[in-house]
Amino acid sequence: MEYTARQIEIINAATELINQGGIQQLTTKALAEKMGFSEPAIYRHFKNKTDILSSVLNYFGMGLKTKMTELIQSEDKGIEKLKQIIDFQFEHFSNHPAIVMVIFAETSFQYEEKLSSAVHNILTNKKERVVSIIQQGQQDGSIRSDVDPNQLASVFMGSMRFTILQWRLNNYSNDLRKEGVMLRQVIEKLLRGI
Amino acid sequence: MEYTARQIEIINAATELINQGGIQQLTTKALAEKMGFSEPAIYRHFKNKTDILSSVLNYFGMGLKTKMTELIQSEDKGIEKLKQIIDFQFEHFSNHPAIVMVIFAETSFQYEEKLSSAVHNILTNKKERVVSIIQQGQQDGSIRSDVDPNQLASVFMGSMRFTILQWRLNNYSNDLRKEGVMLRQVIEKLLRGI
DNA sequence: TACATTAGTTAGTATTCACTAACAAAGGTA
DNA sequence: TACCTTTGTTAGTGAATACTAACTAATGTA
DSSP: OOOOHHHHHHHHHHHHHHHHHTGGGOOHHHHHHHHTSOHHHHTTTOSSHHHHHHHHHHHHHHHHHHHHHHHHHSSSOHHHHHHHHHHHHHHHHHHOTHHHHHHHTGGGGGGSHHHHHHHHHHHHHHHHHHHHHHHHHHHHTSBOSSSOHHHHHHHHHHHHHHHHHHHHHTTTOSOHHHHHHHHHHHHHHHHBOO | OOOOHHHHHHHHHHHHHHHHHTGGGOOHHHHHHHHTSOHHHHTTTOSSHHHHHHHHHHHHHHHHHHHHHHHHHSSSOHHHHHHHHHHHHHHHHHHOTHHHHHHHTGGGGGGSHHHHHHHHHHHHHHHHHHHHHHHHHHHHTSBOSSSOHHHHHHHHHHHHHHHHHHHHHTTTOSOHHHHHHHHHHHHHHHHBOO
């Protein structure tokens, strides 16, 4: 589960390629070109193409997990943690727009067992953590408790994803951080406990 | 903008293939096999592969537009219309799961100008209509007016999409109609005007 | 009947793809 | 010094892909 420096370079190059034009753009030729070496050199670092793709997903999932764990362990109220997730995610995507495409490519990975389950795990894991934060918020009174936490998590994550998708489809032209601030206020109004 | 019966057959076959394994699964060979004729026969009905894909998107977009127009013209209150959109969409996806993949493949189409703009148009058009319904709801008092209608539309559409995505990633195993009923209740609670 | 159009066929092509075989240079270590 | 490992190279391969050329059978129409 650990990657060499060279592997991480390749993972980043692959992520950028996916961002530029979907997974179809991720060919061994393009990847080698981006890395500045020949095609066969790729196979010194990864077994095959599926191995590269699953590493891209896994590497991204690891980073996300670490951050979410940090957040959960803090002393803040539930609603505060949700707002911090929005800030973190939107800031992160602003700085690394390439990753966005990887996340939204979830359905493209479907044809490969190994990849689709990787995507599924990332999403499920994140949702579980959001649900537990919402439950905590319902107990500390910062989040309304008249709605099922699982449903609220879908609303929360769906809103975030949709906002990011719009930004992506608009070719990153608007300021995602501002969108984040606005979304944070809306989520607060809609989920705030009485 | 009108399609022959044979073209619609091909559009449906293509949609199913995309559903089964993403756009990568949509090859001329697979499409011909599914249609029960030879590969070159495809080119009697479509100019090229991009033409097929943009027809798939366009055909889907047309159906969606028609339904949304009907909804908007009714006499119901804003919140009622939103609930009807959920019912319609979830029922529709339950009956035609193949289409789900096409919608969520938006990022895969990005590398082709013609296709990415088609996707963008479908989404933008739908969102505009949702925004106008929400504005109406804020005026007739059925939807809270302390939140920007554009933001509420993102929450609404994002929640729907996320619920459908989860259903998809779970291999359609849960009952989407039930999910729709639950989502409808949540949306009502969160958006309801005072 | 003569002819044109439509919608299919078989055969084939250039290109691209992921991946392999075999070799080479550099560095670490016995 | 001798040798092994690591990380790259060049050259090439079989399979798949989108698409074309040329032909044909059926159907509608002048």
